[in-house]
Amino acid sequence: MTEAVDVKDTGGWICNRCGLPLTVQKTRLQYFRVIFALDLPACPGCGMILIDEELATGKMAEAEEALEDK
Amino acid sequence: MDETTDTSPPQETESLCPVCFRRIKARRICHGDEVFLVKECPDHGSFKTVLWRGKPSMSEWQRPKGPVHPDISYTQIERGCPFDCGLCNAHEQLPCSVLIEVTDRCNLHCPVCFADSGVREIEDPSLERLSWLLERAMAAAGPCNLQLSGGEPTLRDDLPDIIGLARGIGFSFIQVNTNGLRLSKDKDYAVRLKEAGLSSVFLQFDGTDDTIYRALRGRGLLDNKLPAVRNCGEVGLGVILVPTLIKGVNTGNVGDIVRQALAMSPTVRGVHFQPVSYFGRFPVSYGDEGRFTLPELMSAIEDQTAGLMNLNDFSPPGCEHSHCSFHATYMHTSDGGIRLIGAAGGDNCCPLDLSAGGVNKTVDTVSTRWRLPSNTSPLSDCSSLSGERACCGRPQPFARDEGDMDLDLFLREIASRSFTISAMAFQDAENLDLERLRGCCISVVSQDGMLVPFCAYNLTARDGKGLYRRRSRSRQ
Numbered sequence: 001m002t003e004a005v006d007v008k009d010t011g012g013w014i015c016n017r018c019g020l021p022l023t024v025q026k027t028r029l030q031y032f033r034v035i036f037a038l039d040l041p042a043c044p045g046c047g048m049i050l051i052d053e054e055l056a057t058g059k060m061a062e063a064e065e066a067l068e069d070k
Numbered sequence: 071m072d073e074t075t076d077t078s079p080p081q082e083t084e085s086l087c088p089v090c091f092r093r094i095k096a097r098r099i100c101h102g103d104e105v106f107l108v109k110e111c112p113d114h115g116s117f118k119t120v121l122w123r124g125k126p127s128m129s130e131w132q133r134p135k136g137p138v139h140p141d142i143s144y145t146q147i148e149r150g151c152p153f154d155c156g157l158c159n160a161h162e163q164l165p166c167s168v169l170i171e172v173t174d175r176c177n178l179h180c181p182v183c184f185a186d187s188g189v190r191e192i193e194d195p196s197l198e199r200l201s202w203l204l205e206r207a208m209a210a211a212g213p214c215n216l217q218l219s220g221g222e223p224t225l226r227d228d229l230p231d232i233i234g235l236a237r238g239i240g241f242s243f244i245q246v247n248t249n250g251l252r253l254s255k256d257k258d259y260a261v262r263l264k265e266a267g268l269s270s271v272f273l274q275f276d277g278t279d280d281t282i283y284r285a286l287r288g289r290g291l292l293d294n295k296l297p298a299v300r301n302c303g304e305v306g307l308g309v310i311l312v313p314t315l316i317k318g319v320n321t322g323n324v325g326d327i328v329r330q331a332l333a334m335s336p337t338v339r340g341v342h343f344q345p346v347s348y349f350g351r352f353p354v355s356y357g358d359e360g361r362f363t364l365p366e367l368m369s370a371i372e373d374q375t376a377g378l379m380n381l382n383d384f385s386p387p388g389c390e391h392s393h394c395s396f397h398a399t400y401m402h403t404s405d406g407g408i409r410l411i412g413a414a415g416g417d418n419c420c421p422l423d424l425s426a427g428g429v430n431k432t433v434d435t436v437s438t439r440w441r442l443p444s445n446t447s448p449l450s451d452c453s454s455l456s457g458e459r460a461c462c463g464r465p466q467p468f469a470r471d472e473g474d475m476d477l478d479l480f481l482r483e484i485a486s487r488s489f490t491i492s493a494m495a496f497q498d499a500e501n502l503d504l505e506r507l508r509g510c511c512i513s514v515v516s517q518d519g520m521l522v523p524f525c526a527y528n529l530t531a532r533d534g535k536g537l538y539r540r541r542s543r544s545r546q
């Protein structure tokens with residue numbers, strides 16, 4: 001997930017490995033037993049998914065706190 | 071019984087003689103998928119009590135935790151466990167919950183009552199006394215959960231004042247353990263409790279049939295339970311249903327209890343089963359045949375809900391000793407879907423610290439914890455993100471959801487729509503295991519200001535004598 005390079009000229013993220021612009025794709029991510037469906041930027045070539053910091057520290061962190069077994 | 075069929079080495083522990091309370095050695099021995107506690111008193115002979123029947127096995131049911139000793143002990147160790155509770159500094163877990171009995175009075179006289187309430191003439195503690203007791207509990211245990219219990223705490227007209235007092239001292243989660251009789255009739259009282267800061271109601275709820283209440287409580291009570299729940303819901307109080315289970319009395323009603331609880335969701339936030347323990351007041355005829363062990367209950371939940379909940383959903387606890395309880399957390403969506411959301415199999419993640427790093431750390435952490443599902447979920451025709459239920463034949467009132475979850479929907483609903491199934495197996499003088507007792511995280515604040523583990527506080531010898539609780543009479 002650390003392979004992307006923001007190329008302002010293309011207006012979006014490019015996969016550093018494949019050289020392909022990321023496209024928004026339906027992805028599924030699992031945390032414990034729950035699988036979430038998310039539309040996320042991903043590389044059409046290698047499948048790398050980009051999760052930006054806002055999402056990770058925002059909604060995903062909120063979900064983790066709700067799910068973590070206390 | 072033939073102990074030579076057992077291939078597992080017996081595990082040594084300690085217990086008490088149920089007659090004289092002498093501390094004696096004990097062993098946990100396995101016979102097939104049953105585990106027994108075996109012990110011998112030099113004066114009163116041998117005792118054998120079932121601890122565990124069935125799967126998952128007792129040895130699998132583990133969630134190891136390192137001992138943590140209390141910083142503040144109100145007692146010195148003299149005779150050793152369990153005679154010096156205060157908590158003593160050899161105790162191996164900090165309290166996550168303290169329970170205080172605000173009255174001994176009760177408006178029922180249940181044949182089964184761990185507190186043996188209503189038979190002693192004990193004055194209600196004054197607010198000043200309760201303040202002192204709660205301050206002591208706060209000093210030793212910190213701002214943990216507080217349970218207001220009794221007797222029947224709602225007999226106190228000043229219960230809202232007690233709640234306010236507790237809030238002022240720093241307790242932020244306060245529950246009341248109640249039979250619901252007053253709450254079913256006195257909604258104004260429920261409003262006052264809520265406004266004073268009550269967080270939750272733990273409602274005695276032994277079943278969906280009045281024959282059960284007549285057996286356990288001495289009279290039919292079902293007509294009170296549903297109005298109690300309704301009144302709590304209308305004033306914004308969540309309710310947990312608490313059935314006491316006795317094999318053969320209401321263990322066949324477990325599925326109906328779960329369905330009734332779901333039908334009353336989201337006011338009802340879960341069910342907390344308590345298999346009977348022989349302390350306090352109970353019919354002496356119940357022996358091992360009345361016991362319903364945790365794995366039996368897990369299987370009963372699966373069998374009686376036709377798989378709505380699965381045995382594999384349940385996990386051992388993170389707080390108390392592993393063999394004390396199980397739990398599973400679900401989300402109950404408004405369309406009747408039940409989705410497991412708790413960690414399975416004792417998974418135990420450390421809290422995620424996202425504040426400590428930048429993008430790379432975030433990415434590393436997220437990539438460690440979140441993963442791509444290994445298989446495509448076997449989406450049933452009846453599950454979808456919108457949760458439409460009736461697409462393949464007769465609509466089910468509740469159905470298990472295993473499909474993908476919309477993250478935004480999850481975050482919107484989880485706070486109000488979580489639903490927990492749990493159970494706690496208390497110990498009594500027959501099956502007491504001091505290793506488990508030392509891991510206890512529920513302390514009773516005794517009348518003289520000590521913190522005593524719940525099972526030690528309620529421990530009752532065969533003649534009715536209490537180890538800690540003062541009794542004014544012997545068992546007949």
